[in-house]
Amino acid sequence: MTVITRFAPSPTGSLHVGNVRTALHNWLxxxxxxxxxxxxxxxxxxxxxxxxxxxGIRADLAWLGLDIDGxxxxxxxxxxxxxEFEKLKAAGRVYACYETPEELDIRRKILLSRGLxxxxxxxxxxxxxPEGIAPHWRFRLDHDAPIEWTDMVRGPxxxxxxxxxxxxxxxxxxxxxxxxxxxxxxxxxGISHVVRGEDHVSNTAAQIQMFAALGAKxxxxxxxxxxxxxxxxxxxxxxxxxMTSLRADGIEPIALVALLARxxxxxxxxxxxxxxxLIESIDFARFGRAPARFDESELALINQKILHHTxxxxxxxxxxxxxxxxRWNAIRxxxxxxxxxxxxxxxxxxxxxxxxxxxxxxxxLDAAAKAAPSIDWSADPWHSLTGAVKERTGAKGRALFxxxxxxxxxxxxGPDMAELLPLIDKDEAVARLSxx
Numbered sequence: 336m337t338v339i340t341r342f343a344p345s346p347t348g349s350l351h352v353g354n355v356r357t358a359l360h361n362w363l364x365x366x367x368x369x370x371x372x373x374x375x376x377x378x379x380x381x382x383x384x385x386x387x388x389x390x391g392i393r394a395d396l397a398w399l400g401l402d403i404d405g406x407x408x409x410x411x412x413x414x415x416x417x418x419e420f421e422k423l424k425a426a427g428r429v430y431a432c433y434e435t436p437e438e439l440d441i442r443r444k445i446l447l448s449r450g451l452x453x454x455x456x457x458x459x460x461x462x463x464x465p466e467g468i469a470p471h472w473r474f475r476l477d478h479d480a481p482i483e484w485t486d487m488v489r490g491p492x493x494x495x496x497x498x499x500x501x502x503x504x505x506x507x508x509x510x511x512x513x514x515x516x517x518x519x520x521x522x523x524x525g526i527s528h529v530v531r532g533e534d535h536v537s538n539t540a541a542q543i544q545m546f547a548a549l550g551a552k553x554x555x556x557x558x559x560x561x562x563x564x565x566x567x568x569x570x571x572x573x574x575x576x577x578m579t580s581l582r583a584d585g586i587e588p589i590a591l592v593a594l595l596a597r598x599x600x601x602x603x604x605x606x607x608x609x610x611x612x613l614i615e616s617i618d619f620a621r622f623g624r625a626p627a628r629f630d631e632s633e634l635a636l637i638n639q640k641i642l643h644h645t646x647x648x649x650x651x652x653x654x655x656x657x658x659x660x661x662r663w664n665a666i667r668x669x670x671x672x673x674x675x676x677x678x679x680x681x682x683x684x685x686x687x688x689x690x691x692x693x694x695x696x697x698x699x700l701d702a703a704a705k706a707a708p709s710i711d712w713s714a715d716p717w718h719s720l721t722g723a724v725k726e727r728t729g730a731k732g733r734a735l736f737x738x739x740x741x742x743x744x745x746x747x748x749g750p751d752m753a754e755l756l757p758l759i760d761k762d763e764a765v766a767r768l769s770x771x
Contacts, residue, residue, distance in 0.1 A: 338370030339527045342396075343517065345377045346388035349577040350395045352629055353532070353562045356595040360559065361530045362401045363596060363610070363617040371404040373524060378410045379511045395578040399588045400610065407524065409516055416511060419519045419549060420504075423474070428548045429504060431470035432458075455500035472505040474515065474545060482540045487557035487619035489533070494540040502541045514538060518545040526554050530619075533558040557619045560599050563626040576631075585672025587645075590638035599627030606640035608649075639671050655680050665754045682744050683759055689745045692771050696738035702727040703739055704768040712761040717753040742771035 340361035344354055365372040374396070378384035396403065423429045434442075443453040455473070464470070476496040483493050504515040521529065529539075536558050546553040581591060589608060596613040597604045600621045607613060647660040650673050654663065657680045666679045681687060692700055706723035710716050721739065725731055740752060743764060749755065756764065 336527060337525070338365055338368035339373065339525050340365045340370065340530060341373040341375050341521070341524065341526050342401075343375040343377045343520075344392055345380065345383075346385060346392060347380060347383040348388060349391050349579065352576050352591070352595065355395070355399065355578070355591070356562060356598065356627075357531055357559070358396065358401055359399070359592060359595050360557075360617065361528075363614050364528060364530060364619075365404075366610075366614045367617055370527070372401070373526075374403045374406045375520060375524070376406070376408045376410075377513070377517070378408055379513075379516060381410065381510075384410070398578060398582070399592060407520065409511075409520065412516070412520065412523075413511075415523065416516050416519055420472075420515070423515075423548060424472075426548065428475050429472050430457075430475055430501075431464065432473050432503075433465050433468050433470050452498060453500075454498060457501065469507040471503055471507045473501040474504050474541065474548075476501050476541065476544055480544065480547075482543050484539070484543060484553070484556060486536075487528075487555060488560075488622045489536070489558055489624065492536070492540070494537075496540075496544065499537070499541065514542055515545060518542050518549065521554060522546070522549060522551045528555045528557065530557045530559065532561050534561060557622070559622060560624055560626050562598070562629045565628060565630045581634075585674050586634060586638050587641055587673070590634060590641050593641065594629075594634050594637050598629060599623055599625075604633070604637060606637055606644065608641060608644055608646075635671060642670050642673065643668050650676075657684055659758075662758050665750045665758055669748075669750055682746070682749075682755075685763060687745065687763075687767060689742050689767060689771055692738065692742065695734075696741075698728045699724055699730050699735060699738045700742055700768065700771045703742070704765070704771070707761075707765045707768050710761075712757060712764075715753065715757075716761070716764075717756040720756070738771075739768075743767055 342354075342358040342361050344350065344358075350358075362372045364370075374392070376384075376389055376392070378389070420429065439455075442456065446453045457475075476499060478497040480496065481493065482496055483491070486492050502512075502514050504512055506512065520526075539556055539558070543553050589610070590606075592610055592613065593607050594604055596610075596617065600618075601623065602616060602621060605612070645667065647663045650663070651660075653673050655677050658666075658676050662679070662683060663676065666676060670676060702724045703720060706720060706727070710719045710723070721735060724739070725735055728735075736752070737747065740749065741747065743752070743756065743759065
């Protein structure tokens with residue numbers, strides 16, 4: 336069996352970290368099994384769907400490295416839905432309903448007041464249809480066929496259809512709701528696995544009967560626990576955290592991929608530089624039932640760790656011309672984002688304004704200014720410089736190293752000076768020490 340997964344966003348807004356996680360797991364599963372990952376644009380809502388969001392979805396997936404093997408759009412498949420709908424109607428599996436939303440709400444409240452579940456009550460056979468009212472359409476659940484499947488995350492699932500409302504599949508204006516077109520498409524596209532959030536579990540129960548009614552075997556299902564914020568609930572911030580803002584914050588796509596791939600699983604989040612280890616390790620049996628906590632500070636930390644291992648070639652086109660490969664290798668352990676590399680250009684080449692020196696540091700700086708001109712800059716100048724200063728002043732440890740770091744970089748912290756100092760022009764370094 337060829338594994339075929341799909342990501343099916345509605346183009347009514349931008350992708351956020353929650354649905355990107357869904358896309359990622361579908362992609363990882365397909366790639367692990369040598370299968371196909373399809374993009375299906377669920378644009379049946381013609382009024383709210385916008386082409387700019389379709390383009391944004393494609394761009395975000397490309398930025399994340401989630402290459403697709405095919406694309407479908409529901410708005411181009413209405414004829415297919417119509418044909419399958421007519422088959423279901425002829426078989427008595429969809430039926431017309433005429434209640435208004437207000438009538439349904441009243442009936443729901445009555446049932447609840449009686450301590451009964453608010454399940455839709457079918458009208459008796461032969462009930463006359465009111466005149467002048469266009470019907471909406473419901474799928475008729477088979478009350479004698481218990482719904483069961485083994486979920487790849489949640490394990491065995493069981494639903495009694497008699498406790499469920501027949502779902503509305505088509506509005507009175509002829510437009511489609513999500514459930515039925517999704518099933519028709521999954522059959523037509525040969526989808527083998529559906530990976531989505533646990534908020535779809537009840538949808539899956541109804542859809543499994545739709546697959547059967549259309550003469551198809553349902554795909555395997557994996558319903559993941561939803562993402563929540565650090566406060567333990569789905570925050571407005573999390574629901575609106577899109578790829579545009581993450582890019583603006585300097586987040587590397589592989590950092591987001593590394594974090595989202597493992598959130599909610601028993602596997603550790605690791606600073607990988609390619610998705611290969613994530614593809615190899617994905618296993619829905621290792622996904623937990625507890626909500627997966629998304630923490631932006633954890634993402635920033637993963638981003639930093641990944642940069643520490645990122646080769647120059649991977650970022651060269653985003654670096655200032657002054658940052659060579661050697662300079663990148665020296666500063667990358669101190670970067671949170673690639674953009675911060677620009678802050679180090681002045682450290683290497685100037686202009687430079689060191690902080691005023693403390694009086695206690697003056698002997699170290701004076702000794703350094705005298706020793707620096709005679710040091711061979713091609714042969715470990717940092718240890719030569721600190722050795723000469725220590726010999727002249729007796730200074731050691733922090734009292735030796737910090738004044739020199741400040742005078743040479745105007746910073747209290749930074750890369751290993753033994754690696755950094757040879758990358759600063761000797762004349763520039765001598766001038767800094769002389770002017771400190």
